Amino acid sequence: MIGFALTDDQLALAEMVRKFVDNDIIPVAAKYDESGEFPHELIKKAWELGLMNLAIPQNLGGLGLGVLEDVIINEELGAGCLGMTTSISVNNLGLYPILLNGTDKQIEQFVAPFLKSPILASFCLTEPGSGSDAGSLSTHAKEDGDHWVINGSKMWITNAGFANQFTVFATVNRELKARGIVCLVVPADAKGVSLGKPENKMGQRASDTRAITFDNVRVPKSHLIGKVGEGFRIALTTLDHTRPPIAAGAVGAARAAMNYAIKYAKERKQFNQPIANFQGIQFMLADMATSIEAGRLMCHKAAWLLDQERHAEANLMSAHAKRFSADMAMQVATDAVQIFGGYGYTKEYPVEKIMRDVKLVQIYEGTSQVQRIVISRALLKD
Amino acid sequence: MNIFVCIKQVPDTETKIRIKGDKSGIETNDVKWIVSPYDEFAIEEALRAKAFLKTGTVTVVTVGPDRAVEALRTGLAMGADTAVHVRWETSCNVSIAKAVAEVVKKENGSVIFSGKQAIDDDQGVVFAYTAELLNWPSTSTVSKVEFGTDGKSVTVEKEVDGSARHKIAMNTPCVIAMTKGINAPRYASLPGIMAAKKKTVKVYSPSDLGLSDSPLLKDFDYELPPERKAGIKLSGEIPAQVAELVKRLREEAKVI
Numbered sequence: 001m002i003g004f005a006l007t008d009d010q011l012a013l014a015e016m017v018r019k020f021v022d023n024d025i026i027p028v029a030a031k032y033d034e035s036g037e038f039p040h041e042l043i044k045k046a047w048e049l050g051l052m053n054l055a056i057p058q059n060l061g062g063l064g065l066g067v068l069e070d071v072i073i074n075e076e077l078g079a080g081c082l083g084m085t086t087s088i089s090v091n092n093l094g095l096y097p098i099l100l101n102g103t104d105k106q107i108e109q110f111v112a113p114f115l116k117s118p119i120l121a122s123f124c125l126t127e128p129g130s131g132s133d134a135g136s137l138s139t140h141a142k143e144d145g146d147h148w149v150i151n152g153s154k155m156w157i158t159n160a161g162f163a164n165q166f167t168v169f170a171t172v173n174r175e176l177k178a179r180g181i182v183c184l185v186v187p188a189d190a191k192g193v194s195l196g197k198p199e200n201k202m203g204q205r206a207s208d209t210r211a212i213t214f215d216n217v218r219v220p221k222s223h224l225i226g227k228v229g230e231g232f233r234i235a236l237t238t239l240d241h242t243r244p245p246i247a248a249g250a251v252g253a254a255r256a257a258m259n260y261a262i263k264y265a266k267e268r269k270q271f272n273q274p275i276a277n278f279q280g281i282q283f284m285l286a287d288m289a290t291s292i293e294a295g296r297l298m299c300h301k302a303a304w305l306l307d308q309e310r311h312a313e314a315n316l317m318s319a320h321a322k323r324f325s326a327d328m329a330m331q332v333a334t335d336a337v338q339i340f341g342g343y344g345y346t347k348e349y350p351v352e353k354i355m356r357d358v359k360l361v362q363i364y365e366g367t368s369q370v371q372r373i374v375i376s377r378a379l380l381k382d
Numbered sequence: 383m384n385i386f387v388c389i390k391q392v393p394d395t396e397t398k399i400r401i402k403g404d405k406s407g408i409e410t411n412d413v414k415w416i417v418s419p420y421d422e423f424a425i426e427e428a429l430r431a432k433a434f435l436k437t438g439t440v441t442v443v444t445v446g447p448d449r450a451v452e453a454l455r456t457g458l459a460m461g462a463d464t465a466v467h468v469r470w471e472t473s474c475n476v477s478i479a480k481a482v483a484e485v486v487k488k489e490n491g492s493v494i495f496s497g498k499q500a501i502d503d504d505q506g507v508v509f510a511y512t513a514e515l516l517n518w519p520s521t522s523t524v525s526k527v528e529f530g531t532d533g534k535s536v537t538v539e540k541e542v543d544g545s546a547r548h549k550i551a552m553n554t555p556c557v558i559a560m561t562k563g564i565n566a567p568r569y570a571s572l573p574g575i576m577a578a579k580k581k582t583v584k585v586y587s588p589s590d591l592g593l594s595d596s597p598l599l600k601d602f603d604y605e606l607p608p609e610r611k612a613g614i615k616l617s618g619e620i621p622a623q624v625a626e627l628v629k630r631l632r633e634e635a636k637v638i
Binding site (some may be wrong): 008013016019020031047049051054063065069220271 | 455456569578
């Protein structure tokens with residue numbers, strides 16, 4: 001049996017986020033894009049509306065919701081500003097490793113505080129020398145009595161400048177490669193943590209992205225999530241959970257680009273008529289609509305599989321959803337700029353920002369090429 | 383203090399309105415429904431009053447068809463405690479006011495908040511009819527509500543002609559209708575949306591309230607505003623165009 005209907009709660013959620021985006025995000029998105037300032041107020045508001053940390057279980061006072069709700073939220077947020085979407089949703093990356101693998105005590109200690117105030121968590125996997133080949137990371141963790149001691153550098157860490165807590169992946173022995181990785185929770189104010197300057201990015205400028213250096217940073221042994229050697233698996237299963245929402249952000253951005261293009265095509269006149277009369281434009285719009293539908297369906301299906309705890313299938317579907325939605329949104333945004341012509345290339349209109357913003361979705365949380373590796377490995381597996 | 387908020391489900395402000403073939407009303411097939419924005423001000427004001435008084439309940443009440451329950455759910459998701467749905471599809475404002483008055487009597491309401499008018503038919507009379515039926519004082523276009531800490535006395539500020547203001551003091555029970563700008567209505571938060579489905583919506587039929595389906599008012603002959611005519615483009619030499627423009631402004635547009 002197949003059903004595509006959302007529940008009344010999910011429809012009401014989408015409606016609420018759409019209102020929030022229309023009233024609070026869209027009017028200021030260009031301003032934050034220009035200044036690169038961090039949108040503290042909007043993050044606080046998103047937190048108050050319950051749009052962050054959805055997966056925290058009900059026994060701790062959380063909502064205990066699944067990935068589908070995150071997908072619904074991110075599509076709506078993505079239609080407003082993808083940089084803010086990233087800032088608002090990245091707590092999931094920081095918290096899922098603990099939620100999926102931590103003990104009850106660890107979840108209470110490291111996750112429950114996120115329900116009390118709009119604090120942020122960052123996910124620290126990527127390094128200057130290790131991106132797609134995450135298993136080759138070199139940040140080192142060494143046991144020392146009751147503590148772990150961490151040394152090394154992380155790169156492109158979202159929300160790092162404003163986070164209270166880092167979820168850090170480090171190796172106990174690089175020769176063990178992926179099997180030598182540990183996952184450790186590090187308070188942002190731990191001695192030896194230093195932050196780089198915010199990166200001056202092409203797009204998603206309302207999100208904060210920095211390098212972090214760990215210099216003999218000590219955390220108690222109770223901060224180890226899972227067992228020694230499980231870190232890489234923890235990172236990958238976390239990414240399975242966050243890829244559908246990230247992909248949904250791209251779907252939302254593509255939807256916004258299409259809607260701006262439709263409006264403009266009806267208004268802009270050339271050859272004495274609206275350019276929407278021309279089949280060249282009509283077919284571009286039709287292709288946009290089809291790919292947006294396809295992207296949304298993949299995101300919903302991947303989220304549904306995760307919420308059903310069908311993890312093996314979800315792993316593959318998350319890769320499909322992320323690869324397709326990111327590439328699709330890049331194409332849609334590029335075509336939207338094309339429909340706007342010269343005006344689209346200026347900051348007078350919002351489509352050039354969407355084009356800059358969605359480019360990052362093809363890169364972060366696993367590039368489109370890495371998603372293809374995941375997919376092709378599954379296809380060729382004996 | 384049991385605050386009753388009288389709300390109406392109306393077409394979204396961006397709805398493209400189409401008239402029914404027999405002109406008896408508007409086509410409702412593709413309409414997206416919302417809570418009338420003035421009524422959202424009333425819900426917000428009620429939630430703030432309850433928070434200020436630290437006691438009481440907020441009940442959202444509507445008179446309308448089955449779909450109107452969605453408006454009640456929105457009110458509950460914003461934070462109202464309970465809801466009452468009078469299932470009655472009528473455009474007769476007297477009937478609606480009677481239903482609200484009966485509900486408020488049955489449920490021991492101590493004050494009624496509403497928007498100053500619904501944004502669909504813009505009649506702005508239900509709050510006044512209801513006050514009359516209950517023999518309660520009422521006032522409208524209210525831009526500020528201040529309860530005494532006892533919850534008995536209430537002072538409201540009214541806008542007069544846009545910017546001038548004056549105050550009116552009353553005692554509860556009373557009916558207060560809000561205008562724009564009184565507050566910024568909160569969004570229904572996600573926890574609020576989830577909590578709303580656990581709250582009760584009490585349903586009444588007109589006969590439950592001792593009312594019969596015999597409208598005193600009847601709506602008919604709906605018409606859309608005439609389509610705007612295209613503008614006129616003048617041509618020729620500039621001095622001639624100026625003369626022509628002045629002539630048209632004086633004789634046709636009659637603005638000079």
